[in-house]
Amino acid sequence: MTQNSINNIPMVDVQAWHRPIQERLEKKALEILRSGRFIMGEEVEAFEQEVAHYLGAKYAISCANGTDALVLTLHAAGIGPGDEVLTTGFTFFATAEAIMQVGATPVLVDIDSETFNIDPLELERSITSRCKAVLVVHLFGLPAALSEIQAVCDRHGLILLEDCAQSFGASYHSRKTGNFGLLGTFSFFPSKNLGGFGDGGLIITSDLKAAETVRMLRNHGSACQYYHECAGYNSRLDALQAGLLRVKLKHIDEFNAQRRKVAQWYRELLKGTEVIFPEDRENHIYHQYTVVLPSGRDMVKKRLASKGIASAIYYPLPLNKQRALVGVASEYELPVCEQLSEHCLSLPIFPGMTNSQVETVASTLIKEMC
Template identity: 75%
Template sequence: MNNIPMVDIQLWHKTLQSELEEKAISVLRSGRFIMGEEVEAFEKEAANYLGARHAISCANGTDALILALHAAGIGPGDEVLTTGFTFFATAEAILRVGAKPVLVDIDSQTFNIDPVELERSITSHCKAVIVVHLFGLPAPMDAIRAVCDRHALLILEDCAQSFGAAYGSRKTGCHGLLGAFSFFPSKNLGGFGDGGLVITQDHQTAETIQMLRNHGSNYQYHHECTGYNSRLDAIQAAMLRVKLKYIDQFNNQRRQVAQWYGEYLQKSEVICPIDTPEHVYHQYTVVLPARRDTIKKKLANKGIASAIYYPMPLNKQKALSSTEEDYELPVCEQLSEHCLSLPIFPGMTEEQVKQVADALIAAM
């Protein structure tokens, strides 16, 4: 059996290789490596694709969240609600602006924040919600918006794993004041290093983010406030422009892989992710009845990669222990012990999917 990685970057890029190489060479020859025409063009094309009036690039996805929170006026004394089941950067960004994360339990089928638990978790200091569209599945924005409207809470979206996904008629990132994206290489729209993006429909907020990402400056050597050094490299923007043209094709390939998994695993004890047209399957995460770690080792022995996203929910993280030690998130905690992510990437073949599914069933 051939080794099957979580993500085969080379296979993913195989059909684009010459186009990517030409773009990279053109940037090298231009002599312009930070910001500039490629970055401006990418921001315009990304905004157009996502349906946003403004798209502001930055250095990485974590910075995108920090910039969004800062621009939304979140700071010391504020509390921000978010899921307890996500990558640490979501809560880290809240802490970085001096606010406190309030962790909320999730729905066991979608892995996304539970709107009922969201409303139960609101305190008098809560000012905003960061909604995470985990694994590429949009969170239930209608129900979340209803809760936020009742309590006058801002909505920010962490779209690091959901580029191209839509809820209703709008792409993720366009349902709140701000949406934050990551272009880490394994993401649905992955770059060749780090990169991030913030989108908004509000012109004044966009101007604030543009200023914040560049040391608080709109004009060279004139600084309105203390900002950040968080700019996108031109070569990243140029390469992302190439891949952006094919994002729907890539996401459809992910959906096809997910469909194959569902077919091959349907008669097993494995609980597969919810199957909806809007899912873009950044990860294909299943829930196992037991022996997750043993199963993972058996897959590895057969040359099949797998990953645990996430082995520890945020309420168990040491970095949050001073503020979150009393949190009980039973669904987050249960799923963290039973979830396992399987290989999925554009270009993955049905034969590879079958190999993974057969090995998984045999290992149980």
Template identity: 85%
Template sequence: MASTNTGAVRKKALDVLRSGRFIMGKEVEFFEQEVAHYLGARYAISCANGTDALVLALHAAGIGAGDEVLTTGYTFFATAEAIMQVGATPVLVDIDSETFNMDPLELERSITSRCKAVLVVHLFGLPAALSEIQAVCDRHGLILLEDCAQTFGASYQSRKIGNFGLLGAFSFFPSKNLGGFGDGGLVITSDLKAAETVRMLCNHGSARQYYHECSGYNSRLDEIQAGMLRVKLNHLDEFNAQRKQLAQWYRELLKDTEVIFPDDREEHIYHQFTVVLPSGRDMIKKRLASKGIATAIYYPLPLNKQRALADHTSIVELPVCEQLAEHCLSLPIYPNMTREQVQLVADELIRAV
């Protein structure tokens, strides 16, 4: 985080500590108002983490036992886990090799008679092909939901991600583009009934203190996290612009190599800068580590190969997911990273390749 904002974040945390109000206070109220305005959503309901946001969104959409939900096979486990937690079955869909996102053609091929919704994931900061995916949903009467954990602040056709489906779910895990100093999550919607359901479920199924309409969750964003996220939200567009500049530098430096890197897309906000290597991915990762360069593999085992899903979904072959899982590597990218640091990473990567 930029040093000029460190003092403001520290002050906000101290202000909350001095107030003695740590749960369901003004910071959460103001954050929800400000984040709804930023995202262009009618309602924004904060919660404890991004996984809860997915579970709450699925509940509010009426997803439950006996339903199937189509989602990508290439994402963090929480996406499928949330579907299982509401009693539904994930149906895994292969991805587009250029975007890492759900392939709309594969989506339509994967629909069964029990499918009720599509939970689309916008991976690595790049919005999925929402026009095509929404068209599939419309043709088959499916509810569209969005997992926006990695795309806070991204837009698609001039609208912020999270507003295309009935509900959008976000994560404020510290490494996210808008990251907190602990866990946190958010659900947005423009549907009043869905918003009321999410807010009630967040607070033990209660719309009025000590009166409970259903069994819910204890899933609330705390005041300190909300206050610090308010400070960072004011600088999010600046941080995302820096990520775009870093990605452009990477593209310039890697353009004449065997490394396959993300295309220049206006809507991409580069939560990760993930490249595809011709071979030797694990050895290259170790070599970069020996030079003090931290990289990451997202995700080494696609969902159709995860043991935890073996009894909860039909096992399918997802050739693109499986291929990319063996060859992808995410390079360092974060606000305030310098051109010299990008040059160092690129040089060492080229040598290793």
């Protein structure tokens, strides 16, 4: 047996994750298949009510995916051509893409080197006369510095919006992320903390007008069947996804606690090494466990792969270096984003990961850095 086959540690092992609830997932899937109702309906409505209650929001509106959630949110916030939206330069492209999709321009802001989140001081320095909103991202499961960011928004009359794709279940000052801005968005991509079995998204808000606008936009601009107020989108959550997410929602705190336990194991094993690892933060729910290596990141990644250990680079190219943003946001200087993009490496983390697997990853990482 080869060393590669002995390890075989993926970034996310969904089978290990779902094993304790597999029978309930299968039962729910069969129930929906037999119902004959696959688009919207009671299952989706029940999920929206349950997820709103869990997150502490007045309204929760599901949609087809996390990117659509961002686009619908920007529309509902009144963002459009001529507006600028401040956001982090270190995030998945969808954050900036959604801003461009509504005709606005992303203004990229550098990040804090310890949290990977937007730096509030850099945020304030980046405001222009055309800025209308801040779209904050809670990266890797750690809430951004919302108190400071909200203060900046208040001083400059900016709308605060939250991209919570990686922070489902994380709290800041005892409130779940997504509740601080006018609207908050979530993704149910399978690897997310509340991962679905395909694509899915969600918007939460406590503003009735914003909620009504999102509901209308996700369904072809229609609030009443066959009567359309505006050109909207076809962005509805499937009943099957909603039903399976309902099953997983009941266990989300347990799943996030398991992620925190894995992170604790990593910290104990990497302590005293050259690896810079995330601090123990009470509100971190570790969508990713991302470390910073002093040098040789790409070679270390290849060496881990040769031993059957997955790793990933989130993100190899900050937004100001993306070809799609040349002439739009390519002029921004983001030294922290650029430095971290060359040194960061995300290690396997998922509910159901064992201490033995974490020890294997950590010991191999330390060895291959030499």
